[in-house]
Amino acid sequence: MSTVTDIKSRLDKRKIKIAARGAQEQRRFRRVQLSIPGRYLDPVRGEFACKLVDVSPGGARISAEVPPPVNDHIVMLFEGLGRLEGDVVRAGRAGFAVRFSFSDRKRDRLADAITWQFNMARLGLNEDRGGARKPSRGQATLTLRDGVVIRANVIDVSISGAAFACLERPRVGESVRVGGMSGRVARWLDNGFAVSFDPPASPQTPPAA
Template identity: 40%
Template sequence: MLTAPQNPKTGSVPVERRRHQRMKVVLLGRYMLPNRMEYPCQTTDISPGGLHMVAPAKPMIGDRVIVYLEHLGRIEGTAVRTTPAGFAMTITATSRKREKFTAQLTWLANRDELGLPEDRRHERIVPRNPRCIITLEDGSEHAVRLIDISLSGAAFASDHQFEMGTAIRLGGTAAMIVRRFDGGYAAQFRMPLSADALDENLEL
């Protein structure tokens, strides 16, 4: 779990008005503060009007924050409250974008609650070069074929038998085997990728 140092310049302020119902949706991502520094993050709850996330570096109240979340993409807003683990922010969006965001958020919340399969229509890319080498902790290497990549993980095809929870390096990226499917596996990255790097030319 990410921990967050206290920022002596930020204090407690009244909780922002919550016009929207917050849903327990856990997503990985990255965020950028006004100083243009990027950090990894993990959401704990989200609403169409705001979100709270676990974050290692806290903004000043009123700072503009840009967040890239798996499944949801780029989100902009303003920091309104700091917490021991991170901070909360409002979400700035047009009415049309907020409607789309609400639909995506509802789907994600229902998916987690009902155990629905992951929707990969928007948030994953198919790499131009699918060849990749997996390295295990004992140093052994296995050639695999990447199927798709997201900010938080990748799916790959392999005939090798991997145990769930196995720590690997997918190319140069630290990851862990989290799921098996017919013909391959899904791996979760130890740290989410930068959204700016997520395109078909990406090589892990």
């Protein structure tokens, strides 16, 4: 009986590890909308203008008046994301989709860059150009519920939240606004606090005609 229990326990732990790994990969390859103009280079036809529609560390959807043929390997350049390359997996009149092809290290750097670019506009972040250029460096203006304004340095930022370094520490659970995003203070840190962003509002169903 103990042998059966041990086997079942090992299987349960294996399932948990597989589920955790799957959840991690899903977060890692989460696609976000980014509208960034750029250019792509087709090795045969030359260089063309394009615009990023959405992107993840695994691939992107791109609009272009002159899309490349399917299966072409192309090089793209987007401000803030740098040089990207991959294979065209779909193409149509509105644009094309590409699957990136590079190392895991480059993929991780791209994930950081995507997160930073995604949050810069919606949180009203200003890059700290005096320091090292890192995806998590910058300053933000936070407004508390009572109107108090806090200027804080960004420690870390993700799609669902951000951490800030400053002397002030609003109470946990307090409402806060960062740029165009609202959220609540999730926890205190040694040198600041973390904010959890509110989920986006569900689109309202249009009234019947």
